[in-house]
Amino acid sequence: MTSEDFFESIQHHFNSELPFVVYRKPNESEVKALLQNGDRFHSVKDFSETGFVFAPFDFNEDVVLIPFNQSNYITSSAVIPVNAGIHSITIKDSSEAKEHHTDLVKKAIETINSGALDKVIVSRQESITLRETNPLNTFKRLLEVYTTAFVYCWYHPKVGLWLGASPETLLRVEGNQFTTMALAGTKDYNGDLDVVWGQKEREEHQLVVDFIINNLKLFSNKIKTYKTETVKAGNILHLKTKITGIFNKKIKEIIKALHPTPAVCGQPKEKAKQFILNNENYNREFYTGYLGELNLKQKTIRNSNRKNIENNAYSKVKNISNLYVNLRCMQFIKDQAIIYVGGGITKDSIAEDEWDETVSKTLVMKKVL
Secondary structure (H helix, E strand, O other), X not given: OOHHHHHHHHHHHHXXXXXXXXXXXXXXXXXXXXXXXXXXXXXXXXXXXXXXEEEOOOOOOOOEEEEHHHEEEEEEOXXXXXXXXXXXXXXXXXXXXXXXXXXXXXXXXXXXXXXXXXXXXXXXXXXXXXXXXXXXXXXXXXHHHOOOOEEEEEEEOOOEEEEEEEOOEEEEEEOOEEEEEEEEEEEEOOOOOOOOOOHHHHHHHHHHHHXXXXXXXXXXXXXXXXXXXXXXXXXXXXXXXXXXXXXXXXXXXXXXXXXXXXXXXXXXXXXXXXXXXXXXXXXXXXXXXXXXXXXXXXXXXXXXXXXXXXXXOOOEEEEEEEEEEOOOEEXXXXXXXXXXXXXXXXXXXXXXXXXXXXXXXXXXXXXXX
C-alpha cells in the first residue's frame, strides 16, 4: 500500500471515531496499522488473545485490546515527509510545577533514607496548547526523528488518544524464548556516547537489573545477561542491559512479574507503587504502562529452499509478542498535548537535578509538536 493510501485509511478511521493503532518497531522501515471494526471496547482476559494491547501503569486495571481478528491490518514501507518545523505552542508557567516536583523528590529521598524504599520513580505532567492538532502529522514527525524507538499513535474513542516514541522493551517473546532489558540511569546527550556514569546512575541501573533477574528466575533457569552499554534515546543517554532466556510459564505470569519494573515504579515494587499513588497527585493512566503486539502468528520453516518440499513440511507457527514500556509519551485532549515525564530517585538524588532531568525528557516530545 502506498504511503498516501495508508495514511488516508487511518485518517478516515480517525474521523469516523473508530479505534486504531499505527506503529513502527525500532530500527525498522515498515509502518503497520490495525483498524478496528466498530468502536466496541475490548480488553484482555488471559493473555491468550491476539492483537495489539495497551496497558495502564496499574496492573489491576483493564488492558485494552485491538483484536487482530476484528481489525483491518495494513502496512506501508514508506512515509510521506511532513514539515518538521515547530508549530507555535504555548507553554504554561512551570514555577509551580517545579516547586511541586522538587518537593515530591525530597519526600521520596526522605522515604528512601528511612529504609522504606530502595528506589522510586516520580513523575509529572506538562500541558501544552497546540495550534496544529492532527495526531497523524505528529506521528509522522516522530517517525522521522526517532528511528531507533518504538513509535506509535493509538486511539480509542472510549479511552483517548496517545502518541509516543519509547526506547524501552518490556518483553519480546518468540515461542518459549524471551528478551527483555534494564534501561535506567539518565544523562543529557552532548554528542558523545563515551561518557562516565556516576554512582547514583550505576546503582539505579543495577537495581533494575537485579529485580528483573530475580523475578525471571521463577520462570527460567537459563537466563543470560549481556554487557551493559550506553544508548541514545533522542537527546538523552541511558544505561542498557539486555537479558534473555527460555521460560516455562504463560506469558501473563512473566508480564505480571516484570510490570511495572523498578525503571518506572521502584523497589520494592508494591511499596514504591503505593508511594506513587499516594503522592504524585495525578493519574498516570497509560504512562509507564506497556503496549505492543500480543501473540501474533509467525510461520518458521526449517529449510529456506522452497523446492525442498520434504523439509518445508517441518514448518511451525510461533506466537510472537513485542511489548514496550510506554515512555516518552503524550496524550492529546482537544487542543492540549499532555506530556508525561519522570525520573528514578535514590538516596543520592538531588531534587534540582531531578527537575532538570524531567525538563530534558520533555524535549523528546516537544521536538515534534
